[in-house]
Amino acid sequence: MPFEHPYLPQTPADQSAMLAAIGVADIADLFKSIPAELRLKGRLDLPDHLTEMELKDEFQAIGGANLSTGKLDNYLGAGAYEHYSPSAVRHLLNRSEFYTSYTPYQPEMTQGVLQALFEYQSCVCALTGMEVSNASLYEGGHALAEACLMAHARTGRNRLVLSAGVHPESLQVLRTYTRNLDTEIVVAPLGADGRSDLAAVKALLDSSTAALVLANPNFFGVIEDAAPFAEAAHAVGALFIMSVEPVSLALLKSPGECGADIACGEGQSLGIPLSYGGPYLGFIAAKMELVRQMPGRICGQTKDNRGQRAFVLTLQTREQHIRREKANSNICTNQTLLALAATIYLGAVGPQGLKEVASQGAHKAHYLAGELAKIAGVKVRYSGAWFSEFTLDLGRDAGPVLKAMQAKGILAGVPLSRYYPGREREILVAVTEVKKKAKLDRYVAALREVL
């Protein structure tokens, strides 16, 4: 019986004709260059194929075993946020001329993706207040690591000073990426208000420092006063890197205004589904003078031979396919479709919409925090101003509390003990524009009952 499959068009008659044209009797003859002892004798120990109808049943059941945000009221954040994404975003991303396309190596046939990337880079520059953006990185942790490597390459210095407010998983990624480099990573503690401690940071900065890295809002939700840190970094000749949350930039001072040399972050908030952690979008933007150190693809504007404006991947002498081991990064495939998603999302919400998303999230979070703080023993951990995510001290071990909240259909927050052993009483609570007051009130009532 010939194996029939919807993705394989060669009929038995086709195969015969093709084999005759090639001049062999059997497809197996084409594999003779593989030594016989390396060719599998039997079949792989894997179940038989499923038809499309069967696949739908199987994965419907598997997906049904997940409790999505529609089934559980979700207050988890910590680098991935539940936002509303307008219908148009998904519809446009489903244009298969975009999603079934390759990296735009032949620009005459791929102006659509290239122009969208140029618009993406323009949006990132507009949000961050920086001068140049690349065409995307894998995700926020990767973007932070690449930003540090840029600073290392640019300054020729080895010390990386990071605020303790940087996402702990980003710090882990940076440690992995720099395992075999001669870099030294130093983490500066936060002050009692939850903001980075300028004096503590200054004490760690020296003439060997390549970069100072600050997150805003930081991992605990607290808003930093970044400008003095930029001055401190520049005073020792180091670069200042800010890891930022893009929705917050609608209201918060941009990295450019703060004096940052490099801005980076996770772009998932911009219309990209949670999808259990990926695919997401790393973004990175910098001052123009750092463009040669910028990793990955960059799209540029030029003209064609008819005098029309057109777009093309440019400054490729930085890249692996040209420079091989001398390239400034190894990036090939990155996250183009997610960059397109973010661009369409930003076009969909516009400047007013993004401000509403940011301010509604902040207002709803402050309402929730205010109500929760009325419960005896519960308090917001830090006195510093915060944006739409906050650290809540439950006054007792958070583990059983979170379990009890889950039983009531609420994922109440990320336990800080996940990243910081010893901080068993604290959770990180994220609120976005999607939460209605009734839900917030239900959270408060549920926690009252649980405690």
Next chain:
Amino acid sequence: MSEEKLIFEKSAPGRRATTFPALDVPAPAGEDWLPKEARRGLALGLPEVSEQDLVRHYTRLSQRNIGIDTQIYPLGSCTMKYNPKVNEDLAGRDGFRNIHPLQPDDTVQGALRVLWEMERWLSEISGMPAICLQPSAGAQGELTALLVCKAYHDSRGRRPRKVLVPDSSHGTNPASAAYCGYTVETVKSLPNGTVDLEDLKPRITEDVACLMMTNPNTVGIFEKDISLIAGWMHAVDAQLYYDGANLNAICAVARPGDMGCDMMHFNVHKTFSTPHGGGGPGAGPIGVKEHLRPFLPVPRVRRTEQGVFSLDEGEPKSIGRVRHFTGNFGILLRGLVYLKSFGGDGLPEIARRAVLNANYLLALLKGRFHATYGDRCMHEFVLSVSDQKKRKGVGALDYAKRMADYGYHAPTIYFPLIVPEALMLEPVETEAKETLDELAAVLAKIDGEDPALLHAAPVNTPVGRLDEVGAARNPVLRWKPKA
């Protein structure tokens, strides 16, 4: 076709494509929650358009782009196969799309099962006992595996400094090795396209950490001596890396693990049909042999005998994370759906048809074009038009641009670097015989055309040849509002 304005140039103050419900909680008095020194002063320079403006703009941009759904995409080493629609449907389901990466394990048993099953499938296909799904793309997989390699050598108190790569290798191989702090040494290829064993053997010393091989290699030839090479490597405790970019040629026919390879990466967006997205997202899982397992990134997926899944961060020798959370889940899910659509009974048929298609296309073209490595290949092959370049002054770039006039995306050109005026074609298994016949006919027609037509090409595309030198010399990398 006229230029398409930028979305910014279609903007008019006050237009919007989305509105939000009124705030239903009492707003804090004033804006006290946000200190003055932390407030944004810079205007938020984003476009303001209606919903229809937005939809029309990006629909029009999509029409200025081609994809696999519009035509054959014979890019060598890129494995541009059909992206099944059912994969998109399933990945778009609420139970997969709307789950947070930090949800407790007991609320995401389905997602963890997807990851666990994907590990099992990749392990069986590759002959690698341990799989890590975390890397976001092939190049990150390379880097991750090389970090694992380094950690392994460290654990044995050894500090080899070199990574060997063949001169036909992908640029990511040497770039990843350099990223990892290694010195890169290039190994020569023979005229038949395979690694020159005489050049390779003396290079394999105690100072070598790893050799990175692609098999079949980038010219579409199977490196038949790979087991022998593995033996040489292992004699000095060096590791053999398998670059999975060309796995489609041998998937379920032969296994990297059986060839003696110690570690490898998979390109899920090549071999397992997930959409390339115009340049990502991909997924670049790695597979390793037992001796490298302890060094893999965390978290690891576990399953109890009762069938309960969990994530485990506790591996003392792990190199750590290479990204946030657990990987490009949405891509891995699509890959698993694809694998199950073929199953253990059908998987070998993918490589069989891919190799059949490639050899058929080669048979159609070899009379007219110089087939650099003979008349047999695996999943892809390289033609050289250096003769045409000498005779008529038309090179690989001219052929590529002229193909666009006939509605065909070009093959990979000028790669591998060892072949002058290279055209590298990978027709993949999902293309029908008629499509290959048409592609060959177009290439033959172009080959007979007046060189002036090739030099002028493309003329039938939305834009003509671009001033790429000007783009790099005077970089314009973003739109700016007129001052």
